Amino acid sequence: MAVTGGVLLLxxxxxxxxxxxxxxxxxxxDGYGRFLREFLAPVLGHSGFLWVVRAVLLxxxxxxxxxxxxxxxxxxxxxxxxxxxxxxVPGGYAARTMRWGGVIIALFVVYHVLDLTAGVLNxxxxxxxxxxxxxxDFRHWYVVLAYTVAVVALxxxxxxxxxxxxxxxxxxxxxxxAAVQAAALGVAVLITAGFLSxxxxxxxxxxx
Amino acid sequence: xxxxxxxxxxxxxxxxxxxxxxxxxxVTPDMSFLELLDVLNERLLLDGDEPVAFDHDCRxxxxxxxxxxxxxxxxxxxxxxxxxxxxxxxxxxxxPIVVEPWRAAPFPVVRDLVVDRSALDRVIEAGGYxxxxxxxxxxxxxxxxxxxxxxxxxxxAACIGCGACVAACPNGSAMxxxxxxxxxxxxxxxxxxxxxxRAADMLRTQDELGFGGCTQTGACTAVCPKGIPLDTIARLNxxxxxxxxxxPR
Ligand code: HEM
Ligand code: SF4
Ligand code: FES
Numbered sequence: 460m461a462v463t464g465g466v467l468l469l470x471x472x473x474x475x476x477x478x479x480x481x482x483x484x485x486x487x488x489d490g491y492g493r494f495l496r497e498f499l500a501p502v503l504g505h506s507g508f509l510w511v512v513r514a515v516l517l518x519x520x521x522x523x524x525x526x527x528x529x530x531x532x533x534x535x536x537x538x539x540x541x542x543x544x545x546x547x548v549p550g551g552y553a554a555r556t557m558r559w560g561g562v563i564i565a566l567f568v569v570y571h572v573l574d575l576t577a578g579v580l581n582x583x584x585x586x587x588x589x590x591x592x593x594x595x596d597f598r599h600w601y602v603v604l605a606y607t608v609a610v611v612a613l614x615x616x617x618x619x620x621x622x623x624x625x626x627x628x629x630x631x632x633x634x635x636x637a638a639v640q641a642a643a644l645g646v647a648v649l650i651t652a653g654f655l656s657x658x659x660x661x662x663x664x665x666x667x
Numbered sequence: 668x669x670x671x672x673x674x675x676x677x678x679x680x681x682x683x684x685x686x687x688x689x690x691x692x693x694v695t696p697d698m699s700f701l702e703l704l705d706v707l708n709e710r711l712l713l714d715g716d717e718p719v720a721f722d723h724d725c726r727x728x729x730x731x732x733x734x735x736x737x738x739x740x741x742x743x744x745x746x747x748x749x750x751x752x753x754x755x756x757x758x759x760x761x762x763p764i765v766v767e768p769w770r771a772a773p774f775p776v777v778r779d780l781v782v783d784r785s786a787l788d789r790v791i792e793a794g795g796y797x798x799x800x801x802x803x804x805x806x807x808x809x810x811x812x813x814x815x816x817x818x819x820x821x822x823x824a825a826c827i828g829c830g831a832c833v834a835a836c837p838n839g840s841a842m843x844x845x846x847x848x849x850x851x852x853x854x855x856x857x858x859x860x861x862x863x864x865r866a867a868d869m870l871r872t873q874d875e876l877g878f879g880g881c882t883q884t885g886a887c888t889a890v891c892p893k894g895i896p897l898d899t900i901a902r903l904n905x906x907x908x909x910x911x912x913x914x915p916r
Contacts, residue, residue, distance in 0.1 A: 636898055
């Protein structure tokens with residue numbers, strides 16, 4: 460869980476940072492897209508690097524989901540009879556929404572790949588015209604809303620996920636607990652804000 | 668004062684249980700929750716009914732025998748308080764109180780509110796000890812223990828094995844209990860030789876017994892009558908990981 464989550468986190472950080480190129484103009488982001496396709500092309504062929512990344516991501520997602528399903532099934536087996544009176548589960552909102560939050564993010568990724576990678580759900584949908592595709596998307600409030608829901612869900616997922624992963628790896632006993640806490644919150648806020656900056660910049664006309 | 672209780676009644680391990688409503692009269696604010704059940708049981712006996720079975724021993728918050736889920740919260744609404752130390756002044760007589768046993772597959776219900784918590788003993792048997800040659804007691808100062816280690820180990824040793832952490836955990840995990848033992852023994856010099864194998868063995872045994880997997884929700888610490896901190900779990904994970912890395916078995 461912690462290791463596959465870590466791989467996905469690295470991807471999300473890189474992706475978020477790459478998206479910020481939208482603010483540097485159409486050439487910058489479209490060029491970045493071409494760069495990713497040509498990167499290591501002599502060795503891996505056109506888009507080869509991209510396919511390697513996709514394969515690693517897919518493997519990480521599958522293993523991450525497998526671990527989550529195993530945990531959920533063990534939890535159900537460990538408490539076959541529930542409580543008649545259910546108190547609100549103590550512990551944070553982020554911790555309580557890990558499973559459903561994960562499902563929301565997974566569904567979003569499917570939609571998102573069909574939207575901006577395959578282009579089939581994109582109002583513009585021209586391959587390689589990343590900037591125009593993104594702008595065509597986020598002129599619509601409902602697309603922005605869908606992205607907002609997913610990114611906020613991702614923020615909560617990371618808030619608990621990063622914290623829990625660091626502790627699963629044995630960090631955060633007493634002395635470092637505060638640092639681990641701060642790191643998790645920092646990562647979550649940074650990722651959420653970074654991702655959301657693009658749709659809202661388009662919606663409010665800063666990027667056109 | 669009169670309180671209304673809805674108590675889980677179950678005649679045996681395989682019987683179907685249900686919540687039964689009772690009105691209990693003559694309750695005073697400084698009675699403990701177990702004394703409330705005593706009052707109920709006296710009346711049930713006088714009426715020729717079966718009294719409600721519940722576990723208890725010391726009634727002073729140190730033995731870990733008592734434990735009820737009261738209105739959905741293990742050991743009831745007061746923080747860092749065992750059921751035996753919980754007083755009726757914290758309850759509104761106008762609101763019915765729901766009383767249930769710990770719910771976890773490794774803790775089968777024996778009768779009414781009594782569950783069998785021997786699974787925790789199995790976890791201890793897997794490594795919750797130190798192997799030392801028995802003999803004359805060593806001098807108290809023969810093995811120096813750093814003060815911070817002694818303090819943290821002592822806090823972890825405060826775990827009374829009540830199992831509230833399991834009862835509260837949405838995953839039905841015994842991680843806080845196991846982590847308390849691993850922290851207690853793993854911080855002291857005497858616990859070092861078996862430190863990593865202890866953590867790995869206890870965790871594996873806990874999993875095999877059918878407890879759920881920890882996702883660090885924090886529900887355990889919130890109900891723990893001894894305030895065992897969640898940090899102990901990070902320490903357990905650290906030692907389990909070290910066991911996997913250091914001694915490939
Ligand atoms: C506002 C936020 C986001 C924007 C503007 C955005 C933008 C994009 C764009 C333009 C592409 C296509 C790149 C190309 O064709 O070269 C893409 C691909 C992708 N994005 Fe996002 N993205 C956002 C959020 C997210 C989030 C939150 C996740 C995951 C949790 C995510 C995961 C992915 C994945 C998996 C791909 C496919 C990569 C591939 O197969 O080539 N994105 N994104
Ligand atoms: S860790 Fe706390 S709740 Fe769990 S058994 Fe020990 S004292 Fe009880
Ligand atoms: S009866 Fe001993 S701790 Fe409650």
